[in-house]
Amino acid sequence: MTVVQQEISHPTRDELELSAVLHALSDPVRLKIVAALASEAEQPCASFDVPVTKSTCTHHFKVLREAGVIRQRQEGTSRLNTLRRDDLEARFPGLLDSVLHSA
Amino acid sequence: MTVVQQEISHPTRDELELSAVLHALSDPVRLKIVAALASEAEQPCASFDVPVTKSTCTHHFKVLREAGVIRQRQEGTSRLNTLRRDDLEARFPGLLDSVLHSA
DNA sequence: GACGTTGTACGATGATTGCCGTACCTTATC
């Protein structure tokens, strides 16, 4: 049976909301994920060293994605994550850098 | 009857936590309060135009104060609020400015 | 002293959050 690839929805650049981004970044686990993404380009979910289970990880990635902090794309069985640096910089100049620098 | 002035506790500069600050800033009401504080120096709680009741306001000021974003001092019956610009800048350089600029 | 102003304290409530386990889907490999 053929199944249509499930779409992964992301907010567009102009849909990004400051409070949602700040909220996404305010969790220590998510902050660690973002910091890891900042230093290494594209990584699957499993490559992050965080003290939570798989399902909790899925939850955190969803929060980050829906806030527009990261972008996810499917590749085989794994979901590759990237930081949306450009979009964040365009909407909230300097924010990501200051957070990463302080993390 | 003499009553001792209740102390208002604030975290010291080196006790500030990034996730607590980000969380404090991630609420629209609190963000509005912070933005207003950024443009006018010292203001009593009642001077903010936010769509919540007094008791909710007290709650938000407490969150901001305990995260170290603002400092409160008593003056008569009113509580005067100031932004802890210097402390925030020292611990999280550029963060406050980028948030305020995007708000 | 009575009253008005400013703000806190103390519940209460409904929504959201962070976390988990289990079940399942998809893809790749044997």
Place this chain on the structure above:
DNA sequence: GATAAGGTACGGCAATCATCGTACAACGTC
């Protein structure tokens, strides 16, 4: 086809959150 790996979906749970109303405390002013 069976198995393993990477993730998601769903449901549940305990904790936190944002909000409110009511009561009250501190200070000024009449």
